[in-house]
């Protein structure tokens with residue numbers, strides 16, 4: 432099987448694995464003709480906001496593990512393929528030279544243990560950096576059980592590393608992936624990544640994780656508690672939430688799928704934890720520990736806490752302003768700068784600062800007055 436035929440088998444499955452912010456426009460085609468290399472790549476938004484075209488693929492779809500949610504689980508009957516590091520690096524460089532791909536996301540199934548596969552992933556990244564002098568974006572997956580030295584070596588080569596926790600704690604992971612060890616194989620690796628960054632400050636890659644949402648019947652409190660912990664203590668840049676969807680011929684094939692809206696609410700809440708100064712305890716969970724699907728969590732919080740105690744935008748501090756629906760981190764910076772020039776009196780003043788004034792209106796005072804006359808026009 433040549434390298435392009437392997438990519439036809441190994442590339443498409445990774446389109447379902449979040450790696451960077453993907454734009455919806457370029458899902459790979461399932462059966463690209465051999466001349467249509469562009470069919471394998473995705474538009475992705477980088478951590479700095481830049482958009483690039485990313486090749487996403489696995490090094491191998493062979494796997495010795497038996498994760499209940501995974502199409503690649505051991506013993507499942509489908510056509511598998513494995514790249515050598517040379518093959519994959521050479522193929523990516525062809526893509527790069529033709530202007531088709533600017534960066535690469537690389538993951539793999541596990542055969543021969545996590546450390547063995549990690550060596551092959553690192554070898555691929557090394558070939559790209561050293562033999563082919565590729566200076567663009569590389570995102571490398573850290574395998575369960577990878578050694579500390581391997582992680583440090585990977586971090587010296589790439590722009591982003593990720594360790595997929597899949598579940599929020601030991602008990603939940605045991606239900607979905609009985610052969611993975613949450614604390615030792617996965618969580619510890621995220622801690623090591625942060626330790627390596629702290630030991631020698633410099634330009635290190637960012638780190639992310641992924642959860643399979645709903646596969647272990649966990650609730651949102653569990654997922655967001657672990658997310659908050661990782662932001663605080665493991666320097667996590669981003670948690671990705673992938674809703675569980677049953678795969679035929681897996682142990683969880685009869686488990687119900689997770690609604691897309693739950694995934695969306697988890698993302699919104701994780702941004703509140705990471706960028707808006709909220710804590711898990713403040714989020715509006717129901718009695719079962721889940722976020723209400725019908726409302727945006729920041730709006731739900733504001734309805735409880737700000738509807739009768741509106742925020743004066745001319746004097747509130749940054750942290751308080753960030754609690755107001757419609758005001759984001761950029762809007763706050765603009766607002767604080769504008770306040771030094773004079774008082775803000777109209778909703779139109781806020782709109783000019785990148786604030787969604789119609790959303791904020793119900794929860795603010797402008798120079799001592801509620802912009803109440805405008806409320807009927809702007810339902811929130």
Ligand code: SF4
Pocket residue numbers: 494495496497498501502503504505539540541608
């Ligand atoms: S180790 Fe990874 S590839 Fe293998 S079955 Fe589990 S999730 Fe799938």
